[in-house]
Amino acid sequence: MTSILRSSTHPRWFAASTVDLPVLLSDHLHCERKAAENALALVRRYPHRGTSVGQLARLAHEETSHVVQVGALMARRGWVPRTDTPNHYARALLAEVRGREPERLLDALLVAAFIEARSHERLGLLATGFARAGDAELADFYLALADAEERHADIFLDLARPLVSAESFAERLDVLGERETDVLADLPHTTRVH
Numbered sequence: 508m509t510s511i512l513r514s515s516t517h518p519r520w521f522a523a524s525t526v527d528l529p530v531l532l533s534d535h536l537h538c539e540r541k542a543a544e545n546a547l548a549l550v551r552r553y554p555h556r557g558t559s560v561g562q563l564a565r566l567a568h569e570e571t572s573h574v575v576q577v578g579a580l581m582a583r584r585g586w587v588p589r590t591d592t593p594n595h596y597a598r599a600l601l602a603e604v605r606g607r608e609p610e611r612l613l614d615a616l617l618v619a620a621f622i623e624a625r626s627h628e629r630l631g632l633l634a635t636g637f638a639r640a641g642d643a644e645l646a647d648f649y650l651a652l653a654d655a656e657e658r659h660a661d662i663f664l665d666l667a668r669p670l671v672s673a674e675s676f677a678e679r680l681d682v683l684g685e686r687e688t689d690v691l692a693d694l695p696h697t698t699r700v701h
């Protein structure tokens with residue numbers, strides 16, 4: 508797919524994010540957990556939305572399997588996951604979700620699509636960076652997970668598209684795309700996925 512992202516991650520991000528690998532992987536584990544929780548929260552809020560219940564439940568299932576995979580990799584290396592800390596990136600994007608329907612659902616789905624798309628980009632950068640650094644296990648691991656996140660962005664976009672006119676959809680995608688780029692640009696590079 509053509510990515511919906513309006514910007515590329517800064518080349519220095521890989522070095523900054525991988526300074527402390529147990530911390531980065533803890534954050535990644537919680538990203539996967541929150542992705543699973545978000546998919547199920549949408550099922551809770553919108554159970555009447557037909558086929559999306561099946562798609563979102565399957566997505567939650569897959570994200571949960573990613574939690575298991577990150578947890579298993581950390582355990583193999585003797586790393587213990589840490590408590591989650593507030594994610595300013597996701598919070599700033601979720602603050603853009605409007606209060607009324609159908610805008611609320613549209614925005615929630617588009618924000619989820621942007622988070623998935625950015626995760627796809629960043630996990631791909633981790634795969635490349637770890638390959639270059641000679642850590643084949645982490646390189647393969649992140650390559651496989653990056654592929655999954657690309658499909659996830661499309662799931663959310665496909666669920667969002669029928670909710671409003673093509674024009675309103677494109678407009679909102681534009682606004683949130685600009686916002687995503689601004690939010691990311693304002694954040695320091697730390698040992699987090701985003």
Ligand SMILES: [Fe+2]
Nearest residue numbers: 539542570573
């Ligand atoms: Fe995932």
Ligand SMILES: [Fe+2]
Nearest residue numbers: 542623656659
């Ligand atoms: Fe995902």
